Structure formats: C-alpha cells, structure tokens
Amino acid sequence: MRPGRLFLLALSGALTCMFTGLAGPAAAAPLERADQPSRADHLAAALRRDPVYVTDHAPRSLPPDAAARIRASVARLGVPAYVAVTPTVGLGEENPADSLAALLRDRLGKDGVYIVVDPSGGHGEARQFGGSRRLPVDDAWWAAKFELPHDVSAPDMVGRFVDVALSGRARERRDHPRPRPESATRKALNADDEADRRADHVEMAAFGGGAALSGLPLLGLLVVRRVRRGKRSQGNGSQGRGRRKGKRGRGRGRT
Structure with missing residues (x-):
C-alpha cells in the first residue's frame, strides 16, 4: 500500500475518533434522560396498586410505620x-423541568395531589392536577x-404539609415562617460541644485545686522563714542595745 494511502487512512481514523469523542456527551444525555421516564413507569405501577409508595432502600431514614x-x-x-417516597436528587425544586410528579400524573392519568418526597x-x-x-x-x-x-x-414532612394546606394560612406561613428548628445533627453537635465545655471546666477546676494544694507547703515554708527572720532581727536589736549601754557605763566610771 502506498504511503499516501496509509496517511489518508490514519487521518480518517483520527478524525473519526475525535468526532466520536465530541459527540459522546451529547449522545449520552438522551440515555440519562431516558432513565427518568422508566423510573416514572416503575413508580406509577406501584401507585396503581397502592397510592402511597415508600422505598425500601432507605430503612435508616424511615420509621417502620412510615406508609x-x-x-x-x-x-x-x-x-x-398519590405519594411516592423515593430519592429526589435532581428533581422537583432543584430541576423543575424534570418534575417527577408531573410524569407520574401522565402515567396514571388521574387527577389529585401528587407528592414526591x-x-x-x-x-x-x-x-x-385537576379536581374541583x-x-x-x-x-x-x-x-x-x-x-x-x-x-x-x-x-413528618407530609404531615406538616397537610397541616399547612388545611390551615387557611398557607401563603402567610410561607412568607413569614417561624424560626426553623435545629436538625438532629445540629443538636448532637451542640450536645458534644457542651460536653466538651463542661469537661474543660472540670479540668481547669481540678488543675487550679491541685495547684493550690501543691502551693500550700511552699507558702508554709515561706511563712516560717519570715517568722524566723523576724525573731533574728529582734534578737540582734536587743543585743546591740545592751552593748551600747555597757559602753556608756564604762565611760562614766573613768571620769
């Protein structure tokens, strides 16, 4: 085969790989989006049997009596x-264009309130959707x-949603919400912080008490030495006065 033809074949293969790589993400997108309708089909089939579907893939997040x-x-x-409790990553408020609730209604063809949580x-x-x-x-x-x-x-989320929907003050409660309570994770972290603070206080108190107790012997020693110095000073002072008196007496006898 001539070198020219080999070059053209190699160039053709390189261009094919390049265009295939560029088209890869675009070609993969329809496959990813095709997974959403199949998911809706699965959930719709479950909702036809029972209007409340609860996934069995999150036992730690759901109480036994969730349904x-x-x-x-x-x-x-x-x-x-119709309620579907299922993972909602990329759905609903995060991506309104991919409303799983709307897909479920299309599959079931029934009016009502559709909740995906x-x-x-x-x-x-x-x-x-619909309804008088x-x-x-x-x-x-x-x-x-x-x-x-x-x-x-x-x-709990569905229960509070129903409470608000029937309260007659849904818009008011949305626009003026009450202070949001702390999550269980935040409460646990706060409890750990408080336990650490209490442990620090106990440790500092123990350290201060130990330091005070260890300082008592030293303080006693300093007091004893101070007392002894005072007594020595007093003794030296009385001896000095006696010597001075003796000298004065001898001086008077000579005159």
Whole structure:
C-alpha cells in the first residue's frame, strides 16, 4: 500500500475518533434522560396498586410505620392523593423541568395531589392536577420546608404539609415562617460541644485545686522563714542595745 494511502487512512481514523469523542456527551444525555421516564413507569405501577409508595432502600431514614402515617395524613386532604417516597436528587425544586410528579400524573392519568418526597424529607415537590377543590399546594409545601429541620423524616414532612394546606394560612406561613428548628445533627453537635465545655471546666477546676494544694507547703515554708527572720532581727536589736549601754557605763566610771 502506498504511503499516501496509509496517511489518508490514519487521518480518517483520527478524525473519526475525535468526532466520536465530541459527540459522546451529547449522545449520552438522551440515555440519562431516558432513565427518568422508566423510573416514572416503575413508580406509577406501584401507585396503581397502592397510592402511597415508600422505598425500601432507605430503612435508616424511615420509621417502620412510615406508609401508615403518610396514608393517614393525606386522607385528611379530602382529595385523591398519590405519594411516592423515593430519592429526589435532581428533581422537583432543584430541576423543575424534570418534575417527577408531573410524569407520574401522565402515567396514571388521574387527577389529585401528587407528592414526591425524599426519605429524609428535605427535598421533593407537591403538585395538584385537576379536581374541583383546589388546595394551596405549592405554598403549603414551601411553608412546611421552612418550618421543619433539614433532616426531618418523610412522614413528618407530609404531615406538616397537610397541616399547612388545611390551615387557611398557607401563603402567610410561607412568607413569614417561624424560626426553623435545629436538625438532629445540629443538636448532637451542640450536645458534644457542651460536653466538651463542661469537661474543660472540670479540668481547669481540678488543675487550679491541685495547684493550690501543691502551693500550700511552699507558702508554709515561706511563712516560717519570715517568722524566723523576724525573731533574728529582734534578737540582734536587743543585743546591740545592751552593748551600747555597757559602753556608756564604762565611760562614766573613768571620769
């Protein structure tokens, strides 16, 4: 094969690899986004069997009665409700264009309140589709988020959401939230800090007491030496006065 043809083949292969590498991210994006509808299909199938779906992949974040508590809470809304407790990374408020709640409604084709909430309760979304009775879903969801700590459980989040939605003051509570309580992690850190401060106080008190006790013998020694010096000074002073008197007496006898 001629060198010219070899060069052209090598150049063609290099250009093919280069364009393939450039097109790689763009080609991968549709595959990543295609995972979202399949996830919605899986959750929709579960919601057809039970309107409250709770993932079994987060046992540490959810109490054993999570599904029962959520079911009791949304029953108070008085409208059909569908709840999916599932990881929400990249969904809802983080990426409104990828609303899993909207996808679930498309799959089920039923009106009602759709809630997607993370097992930890910190992220998610709530939307209402259709229905004659409208609820302040968006305001209630954000108000519940503002009023609860970051690491609240999903049942507590849904319960507070329902409370706010039925309170008649959802917008007010969203715009003027109460002070947000500390999370369990923050409380644990504060408790550790307080324990460290108490330990420091005890250590300093023990050190001060030990220093005081160890200084007592030295203080006693200094006092004894001071007393002895005083006695010596007094003795030297009386001897000096006696000598002076004796000299005066001898002087008078000579005259």
